[in-house]
Amino acid sequence: MKKITVVTGHYGSGKSTFAANYAVRCSQQGERVTVADMDTVNPYYRTADLKALFDENGVELIAPRYAGSNLDMPIIDYDIPGLYETGRNIIIDMGGDDAGAYPLGKFAAFLREHKDETEVLYVVNFCRCLTYDTDGAQEILKEIENACGLKATAVVNNSNLGFETDESIINEGLKKAEKLSAETGIPIFCSTVPVLEKCKDIKGELFPVNIYIRNVWN
């Protein structure tokens, strides 16, 4: 893994779920991993909610001090150069869309200086309404890149319909991801498949994703 991995994408594309899975996976493979929750947009369903999971798996969590409280404050009380100095591998989970990518702009110069050590991931779920095709996915990608002043270096294809994901959804997503990659010249970092009974026989080099963020009745 790269020293710094930034996870961007459309609202609800699965950024936090992917960031958490990637962090746990890398940690299990012996990497020293820190996840930084940089979502200043949505106080619900964020990586900071997964502290127990990270503790269990030896992943360090950095989150704004009011995350998970009733104080809906868009603050970041840490900086990326500081995290970089720790020598650990950093996964930064951004908020959704351009609005969520803005705070990254503050560190864009630093990240450009450390270009070879930085991965800027664009997570896309082609089952979402505004990223249902590659045109929509490109539009949101451009908005994010403009907001943070960084270019995406790779695409994470996270196409899924939640618990209703099946083989046809995965295959359809793979096709669209390849099309997006061809159109933009941005390579595919990985394609995901949810860890579900009905998905276990799907063939291909897929990154298995545990659905850690759930509702109380599931």
Add this chain to the structure above:
Amino acid sequence: MANERMLMKGNEALAEAAVRAGCKCYFGYPITPQTEIAAYMSKRMPKCGGVFLQAESEIAAINMVYGAAATGVRAMTSSSSPGVSLKSEGISYAAGCDLPCVIVNVQRAGPGLGGIQPAQNDYYLATRAAGHGDFFLIVYAPSSVQEMADYVVKAFDMADKYRMPAMILTDGVLGQMMEPVVFSDPSDSTVNKDWAATGHKNERKHNIINSLYLQPEELEKSNIARYKKYDIVKAELPEAESYLTEDADIIVTGYGASARIVRSAVNAARAEGIKAGMIRPITLWPFPAEAYAKTVDTCKAYLCVELSMGQMIDDVKLATSCRRPVRFFGRTGGVIHTPAEILEQIRTIAKEELK
């Protein structure tokens, strides 16, 4: 992508469905946990010839809805609890002018500034006191992301049909959670609105949109006429889902997000041999009293579950004519009950009421 299944947040599904239902004007103001509705509308409206406007306040937004609805256009605003309090004056004016429009309340915990976590503490606000004066709103309480989409369409249709404002009363859980959703074909939004203020062009008399009456007798006449309309709505509109109620000894009732959790608890109780069932009101006004009334002879006890200190329970007691005990279980402040907690309540009732 007309009939494709998509993974959406409740807030987004509601916004997309509103656009497809012909909503041409959206006026909003950000507040957690409904901000995605405004964010989605800001991206979507310019692409379909609609208007998105972030107003200077919630009060301004509802008055813009009032203006747009007066011209016969389908208009909507959305907010969360404290923001809906601010809108109450404008809602009353819209009701007083018989203006069809849709107001969305993605509830959060109160009172006051309260918190940003989900709650169902605005039942009274929605069904009893959405503003000053004698009036009601049609109130729908969806319970899934699919229903967030389906019932906003219905809210527009029924608002137009009965010429009155309609509210979607939902909460932070449903607004933020993601589920697959499929959009049905858009409804016919071309209702004849011969009352609308669209310019008389010297071809007809003025259409005046107004809630001020100079003579008390005229205001009384208008109020009585509106209540005759409400009688029709009460007869035609109530909607509820009854689940395993036919042989149920204990009926658990809740709406919206609570109903999701209640259903899990009812299934768990059945697995233990307790005959539990569920009534889930879909319209909160008019309240689906009939769904309860027809269970009173066979059901032994009711349990009302809300994310509040107990508001809908009043309607449950009225609907069952207080002939059976109606107990209450709720969490507030943004805390969400678990299926296990509700199951424990059902067990206790089974022990104490089913002798």
